[in-house]
Amino acid sequence: MARASPACWPAPACCNADFNEARLERYLVLAHAAGITPVVVLTKADQADPAPYVAAAQGLSQGMAVVALNAKSGDVAALAPWCRAGQTVVLLGSSGVGKSTLANSLSGGTLATGAVREDDAKGRHTTTARYLLPLPQGGWLIDTPGVRELQLTDVADGIDVLFADLIDLAADCRFRDCKHSVEPGCAVQAAIKAGRVDARRLDSWRKLTSEEVTNSQAMVAAKTRAAGKFTKKSAAKRRPN
Ligand SMILES: Nc1nc2c(ncn2[C@@H]2O[C@H](COP(=O)(O)OP(=O)(O)OP(=O)(O)O)[C@@H](O)[C@H]2O)c(=O)[nH]1
Ligand SMILES: [Mg+2]
Ligand SMILES: [Zn+2]
Known part of the structure; x- marks a missing residue:
């Protein structure tokens, strides 16, 4: 990702059993180490009351932006501040959190999305490559495959x-x-x-x-x-x- 353009790093996580503070912290460390502004996006806000998840995510870093939404609904206006011309957005998170669903809602694209397992809400690694998509407001978005394990080195x-x-x-x-x-x-x-x-x-x-x-x-x-x-x-x- 070009350092010259202001970038943000929405780290989607779900408002469900898959929500994990320790995992989110790892994404945040990685973003800060790269000089990127992290934004936590809590997807599946239609499946549970997002308030406790928002509070838990906000507790990880003072002043950090945390947005709860239904990525499927197409109502993703809350992310507009990070999608403007000259900005690059990278979606990073575990499989099944809704990165591609969010990417489609933000860009109007048609990336493949996949169902999650019923027992533990984990995804099935539907996305297997990175995709660069133009956003209607002029920015760019990168969808990525679900992260399996995040080991921290040199951060x-x-x-x-x-x-x-x-x-x-x-x-x-x-x-x-x-x-x-x-x-x-x-x-x-x-x-x-x-x-x-x-x-x-x-x-x-x-x-x-x-x-x-x-x-x-x-x-x-x-x-x-x-x-x-x-x-x-x-x-x-x-x-x-
Ligand atoms: N109810 C609801 N379902 C959602 C939401 N976001 C995503 N989903 C569903 O969650 C499942 C996984 O979504 P994907 O967009 O494929 O997830 P992903 O993060 O791209 O997964 P990988 O490509 O495997 O890393 C799909 O069945 C989506 O329809 C949401 O906000 N609300
Ligand atoms: Mg995907
Ligand atoms: Zn001390």
């Missing part, structure tokens, strides 16, 4: 943006190397006790940071091994027989 910046409030608080902890668990003078634990911060967010911050560090170290190690092999091969080629 430390994105984690810092999503958890900026906790990082700010941590600056007031008594100890520089505070782990925000049982240390005296921990500003993060104080905020949790005062009800200003959800303990779940601290847990997510820890989990995502640790996963990111492990994955990034594994990536560096793999690159170093690959570079070592390459150097040995080219040295062998240069060696006179």
Whole structure:
């Protein structure tokens, strides 16, 4: 995606059993790491009261736009601010959340959509390629295949943006190397006790940071091994027989 054009990243999720805060947080970290504005779109608002899902999504990031709608109805005007000329929209989310349905409603296109499984509301990976579609307001939309698993690597910046409030608080902890668990003078634990911060967010911050560090170290190690092999091969080629 061209960096020059303002882009937004609606991360559709459903107002049903498939709604998952931890998964949404991963999309948000990825978007922030890429310098893209995330917008959470809660589809299937016709199937359940969207209010608790909207509140849960808003709790993931202060001030983030969260839109609940019925992607099938064609009434997607609430997304107009992100679909204007010069803007690019990428739909990202699990299979079956309604990305292609939303893409069709926004663009007037006819991308294939697929039914979800009845027992757990999961999709069947209907879309298998990426599609670029022009939007009537002048922007562009990219529909993508459903994400199966999202492993985070090299996104430390994105984690810092999503958890900026906790990082700010941590600056007031008594100890520089505070782990925000049982240390005296921990500003993060104080905020949790005062009800200003959800303990779940601290847990997510820890989990995502640790996963990111492990994955990034594994990536560096793999690159170093690959570079070592390459150097040995080219040295062998240069060696006179
Ligand atoms: N009731 C209702 N059904 C919806 C809504 N959005 C999508 N659906 C239905 O959900 C199913 C999956 O929709 P798709 O648009 O194919 O989902 P997708 O995210 O593109 O799925 P993949 O291509 O597999 O990644 C289809 O049966 C849609 O008709 C909605 O807002 N309300
Ligand atoms: Mg699709
Ligand atoms: Zn602390």
